[in-house]
Amino acid sequence: MKGKWFVLGCWTALLVLLTGAWTNGAAAPAQEVVIGYTAPLSGPAAEYGQDCVNGVEMAINEINKAGGITVKGKKYVFRLEKLDDRIDPTQAVNNARRFRDQFKAPAIFNPVFNTIAPMMQINQEKGNEFIMMAYTSTPKVTAMKNKLLVAIPPNFEIYVQAFSDLAWGWGARKAAMVVTLGAYGDEWRAAFKKYWEKKGGTITADKPANYYTETDFSAPLTAALATKPDVLLIGGPSAPTALVIEQARGLGYKGGFILIDQAKVDYIAHILKGMKLMDDVIGVSAIANVPVPAAQSFDKKYTATYKRMNTWEAALHYTAMYALAKAMEAAGTVSDVYAIRAAFPKAFPLLGDKFPTEMFGISEAGRIHLAASVQTVKDGKYDKNDMYVWWVKSEKEVEQIKKIGKTNVPLKFMKPVE
Amino acid sequence: MDLFLQQVFNGIMLGSTYAIVALGLTLVFGILNIPNFAHGHLYMLGAYICFTLMTRLEVGFWTALIVSTLALGVIGVVVERLVYRPLKDQPHINSFISAIGALMILENGVMAIWGPQGQRIPNPYPEPLEILGIVMTQQRLLLIGVTVTLILLLQLFIKKTTLGSTIEAVAQDSEGAALVGINVNRVSSLTFAISTAMAATAACMIAPIFIITPSMGALLGMKAFIICILGGLGSIPGAIVGGVILGLMEALGGGYISAAYKDVYAFGALILILAVKPTGLFGRKEA
Numbered sequence: 001m002k003g004k005w006f007v008l009g010c011w012t013a014l015l016v017l018l019t020g021a022w023t024n025g026a027a028a029p030a031q032e033v034v035i036g037y038t039a040p041l042s043g044p045a046a047e048y049g050q051d052c053v054n055g056v057e058m059a060i061n062e063i064n065k066a067g068g069i070t071v072k073g074k075k076y077v078f079r080l081e082k083l084d085d086r087i088d089p090t091q092a093v094n095n096a097r098r099f100r101d102q103f104k105a106p107a108i109f110n111p112v113f114n115t116i117a118p119m120m121q122i123n124q125e126k127g128n129e130f131i132m133m134a135y136t137s138t139p140k141v142t143a144m145k146n147k148l149l150v151a152i153p154p155n156f157e158i159y160v161q162a163f164s165d166l167a168w169g170w171g172a173r174k175a176a177m178v179v180t181l182g183a184y185g186d187e188w189r190a191a192f193k194k195y196w197e198k199k200g201g202t203i204t205a206d207k208p209a210n211y212y213t214e215t216d217f218s219a220p221l222t223a224a225l226a227t228k229p230d231v232l233l234i235g236g237p238s239a240p241t242a243l244v245i246e247q248a249r250g251l252g253y254k255g256g257f258i259l260i261d262q263a264k265v266d267y268i269a270h271i272l273k274g275m276k277l278m279d280d281v282i283g284v285s286a287i288a289n290v291p292v293p294a295a296q297s298f299d300k301k302y303t304a305t306y307k308r309m310n311t312w313e314a315a316l317h318y319t320a321m322y323a324l325a326k327a328m329e330a331a332g333t334v335s336d337v338y339a340i341r342a343a344f345p346k347a348f349p350l351l352g353d354k355f356p357t358e359m360f361g362i363s364e365a366g367r368i369h370l371a372a373s374v375q376t377v378k379d380g381k382y383d384k385n386d387m388y389v390w391w392v393k394s395e396k397e398v399e400q401i402k403k404i405g406k407t408n409v410p411l412k413f414m415k416p417v418e
Numbered sequence: 419m420d421l422f423l424q425q426v427f428n429g430i431m432l433g434s435t436y437a438i439v440a441l442g443l444t445l446v447f448g449i450l451n452i453p454n455f456a457h458g459h460l461y462m463l464g465a466y467i468c469f470t471l472m473t474r475l476e477v478g479f480w481t482a483l484i485v486s487t488l489a490l491g492v493i494g495v496v497v498e499r500l501v502y503r504p505l506k507d508q509p510h511i512n513s514f515i516s517a518i519g520a521l522m523i524l525e526n527g528v529m530a531i532w533g534p535q536g537q538r539i540p541n542p543y544p545e546p547l548e549i550l551g552i553v554m555t556q557q558r559l560l561l562i563g564v565t566v567t568l569i570l571l572l573q574l575f576i577k578k579t580t581l582g583s584t585i586e587a588v589a590q591d592s593e594g595a596a597l598v599g600i601n602v603n604r605v606s607s608l609t610f611a612i613s614t615a616m617a618a619t620a621a622c623m624i625a626p627i628f629i630i631t632p633s634m635g636a637l638l639g640m641k642a643f644i645i646c647i648l649g650g651l652g653s654i655p656g657a658i659v660g661g662v663i664l665g666l667m668e669a670l671g672g673g674y675i676s677a678a679y680k681d682v683y684a685f686g687a688l689i690l691i692l693a694v695k696p697t698g699l700f701g702r703k704e705a
Contacts, residue, residue: 046534181678209677213637215628218428219672219680226421239536239629247627250546251424252553271538271629 031068032079033334035060035321036099036108036130038092038115041084045112045212048237048313052111052135053082054306055317059325069325072332078325081105089118100128106337107150107324111135111313113184120146129337133320135313137261138187142365148341149366152320153312156261158372158390158414160191163258163282166376167231168199170280172256176204176229178220178244179260180211180236188260192233204229211236217244218251225253235260235283238267249277256280265375265382270309275380285373285385287312291409292352299356315356320368323347323359341366352406360401363391371411388414420551425673426666431558433665434565438620439638440645440657441569442613448589448652449609450502452510455517457617458639459524460497462632464490464618465625466528469539479542483622487615494614495607502610503603521639529632536629543626561623568616569658576654585609589652637681644688650701659699663687 037056039049060078063069068077081103085092092115099105108123110116113136123132124147131148134141137156141149167175175196179185185208193203204227207220217240224232225248234244234257241263248257259265259281266286269275287310288299298318302310323344328334331343348369350359361369371387378384389398389411398413405411439461446454464486471482501520505512543556575582587595588605596602621630628634645664649656664684671683691698 042534047536207673207677209672210680214677214680215634216428216432217677218431219425219669220677222421222424222428223673226424243629246541246544250544250553250555250558252546252548273538273540 031074031076033076033328034079034081034099034103034105035324036096036103036105037080037082038085038095038099038108038110038119039082039112040087041082042086045087045237047239049084049111051308051311051313052109052317053080054302054308055314055319056080056109056321058302058305058314059318059321063322063325069329069334071329071334076328076334079103085110085115087112087114089115091115093118093122096122096130097128100130104335105130106328106335106340107131107133109133109135109317109320111317113138113141114182116141117144120144120149123148131324131337131341133324135317135320136184138184140187142363142367146366148337150320150324150341150344150362151365151367152316152370153261153368154370154372154390155367156188157191158388159261159284159374160188160195162372162374162386162388162414164192164195164199164201166282166374167256167258168201170231170256172230173201174204174227174229175201175231175233175258176224176227177206177208177233178217178224179208179233180240180262181208182212184262185211185236185260188235189233192258211240211244215240215243217247221248221251221253225251229255231256231258233258233260235263238263239271242268242271245277245281246272256282259283264312265377267309267311275377275382278377279380281377283375284312285375286382287315287356289375289382289385290315290357290373291385291387292356292358292407294352294354294406295356312357316370319350319355319357319359322350322355323368326350349404351404358405358407360405361391367391371407372414385409387411390414421673423550424552425669427552427554427558428673429666429669430662431554431562431665432668433662434562435620435624435661436638436641436645436664437658437661438565438568439617440642440649440661441572441654442616443639443642444646444649444652444654444657445585445589445609446613447646449585449592449606450506450513452502452513452517453643453646453651454502454610454613455514455639455643456497456501456521456524457613457642458635458637459521460490460494460614460635461617461621461638462630462635463493463524463528464614465539465621465630465634466532466537467618468622468625469532469537469630472539473537479622479626483619486622487618490618491611491615494610494612497614498607498610503606521635525632525635532632534632536631538629539625541626555627557623557626561627564623565620568619572612572616573654581608641684644684647688647698648691650698653698653700656698656700 037053041049060080064077068075083095096119108130116134123130133150135152137153139155141151179189205224207224209220235241261284265283299310326347327340327344330346331339333339344362348361352358359368359370369391374386376383395413443457467486468482471477501516546555584600584605645660649660667683672680
């Protein structure tokens with residue numbers, strides 16, 4: 001008798017679950033727009049994937065709380081769907097297809113180039129198009145000539161140039177490299193070598209190491225430091241980069257460090273519990289130091305909501321999600337992806353009075369116009385924080401940007417290298 | 419020359435950690451005749467216990483090290499009881515599967531409690547020292563000192579005490595040992611306790627230098643396994659020499675050739691040794 005009731009209970013539960021799922025599915029297309037997110041959400045890069053998605057989620061929650069977006073007089077709210085891809089290209093593509101088939105997601109975020117590239121092979125397939133919201137600084141992504149691309153952070157060549165010029169100004173001439181392995185690290189090394197040697201400097205050692213699997217960098221560091229460099233180009237994910245700094249100092253190195261843009265100064269300081277070892281470091285600005293009015297309030301809001309450190313990843317994804325929402329409003333559609341992509345220029349500017357990172361526009365190839373902010377650490381303290389405008393042709397245009405922007409440090413003009 | 423010495427020092431530091439983890443693995447192999455695949459994960463757990471003691475309870479480094487070592491000794495006994503002993507008379511494959519289950523529980527359990535991100539133990543002795551042109555931090559020097567002491571103590575224990583020699587007796591012939599009145603089950607527990615406690619000490623010593631993550635045990639466990647095969651499974655000198663050889667290979671190969679292929683050296687050496695001397699460097703021929 002007891003068994004019978006149990007079986008009956010199970011069936012009822014199953015039925016409830018099924019009908020629940022069914023009503024959900026039916027209600028979705030009416031006024032809900034699903035935004036996809038595929039990234040590493042487990043494994044060594046899980047932390048990074050989480051930082052990124054928090055930004056998107058926070059923006060979506062805010063937009064929904066304010067009543068959603070209005071497209072042609074109709075209200076829409078967003079729903080975030082996230083799937084883990086463990087940086088596996090096949091899984092990422094499968095996830096993307098699922099977002100399209102199941103939820104008709106018009107846009108998908110992904111913060112890893114290794115999995116963005118294969119997704120860009122399928123995002124223009126007829127009937128299954130989606131906008132690729134790519135968080136990657138590699139110049140290769142815009143070279144792919146994808147019509148549905150939105151690349152969020154600045155091209156890292158801007159950083160190569162800005163960082164090298166700064167180190168050069170400090171009198172560094174001999175540089176050694178202990179950078180992470182992989183396509184992104186290889187490109188960075190090549191770009192840095194090219195620019196540094198063009199300036200007349202020398203590369204004394206090139207000893208890449210795997211930042212994703214190693215924790216002991218003494219071997220390549222010892223070899224690199226034996227060449228007595230003035231400056232060391234290092235970087236990969238922030239946590240192992242912190243170890244590289246600590247181990248280089250432990251080996252008696254007293255020179256400076258240039259951090260490739262994946263590694264973040266503030267995150268490293270957090271891991272090293274202070275900036276004692278970080279003298280003469282050049283890298284991407286600490287997010288809390290970005291000189292726009294909304295940066296501080298975002299920082300507070302974010303840390304209160306997620307109980308974790310604010311990062312560039314979170315702040316940029318947050319602003320980019322707003323840009324996407326505004327592009328939909330401007331395009332007058334939530335489903336015609338080509339129209340939404342074409343309306344992106346109308347979504348900008350997103351300024352520092354409301355957003356933690358200022359975005360001024362988007363290039364034809366799909367790169368968002370975002371000033372590159374460069375930080376130096378001197379005498380154990382954050383020192384200079386420079387913002388470079390890289391997408392204009394002349395100083396005069398920078399003046400116009402200064403007029404609309406809310407940044408409270410002077411924006412500097414940078415002529416991009418060819 | 420300085421560069422060479424520096425790389426040798428780096429290699430010895432790495433190698434002494436490898437040696438001590440491999441030693442634990444080889445001891446257990448001697449008793450159970452199966453490699454404890456969860457060994458690397460128990461090492462990882464040792465590091466996390468040390469981390470929690472130091473950052474949450476704010477105890478000193480040495481207290482944390484001792485508590486973590488003792489705790490892992492107890493956990494080692496529990497693992498032996500639950501994971502291996504019930505399968506003692508079963509085919510070896512059952513123990514393998516059970517071991518893999520244990521390592522998954524450990525890794526995912528740690529991930530559930532402490533999260534997937536890397537954690538940092540504050541380095542108690544970060545100051546660099548310079549000796550004969552080699553620069554090292556005190557923590558690295560201490561690590562070598564502690565591991566060498568542990569290895570010596572273990573040797574003394576096995577060779578000079580009655581309790582210790584029961585381990586050797588069981589390893590050589592468990593039936594014979596049982597016949598002369600040695601409690602094989604107790605020896606088995608004791609061996610597990612020593613093996614995991616040593617791994618915990620190594621983990622606590624190395625944690626302040628590196629970052630601890632739930633996946634840190636997997637690669638180290640694999641390397642310890644390679645070292646045991648390299649030195650001869652079940653051989654104590656084999657584990658020590660194998661550990662140091664592997665450490666030196668990684669440091670010199672990483673410094674002079676390329677760090678990109680660091681793991682290739684370990685696995686390449688394994689294939690080479692097995693091709694030339696299938697029993698390992700110090701391995702005995704099967705009778």
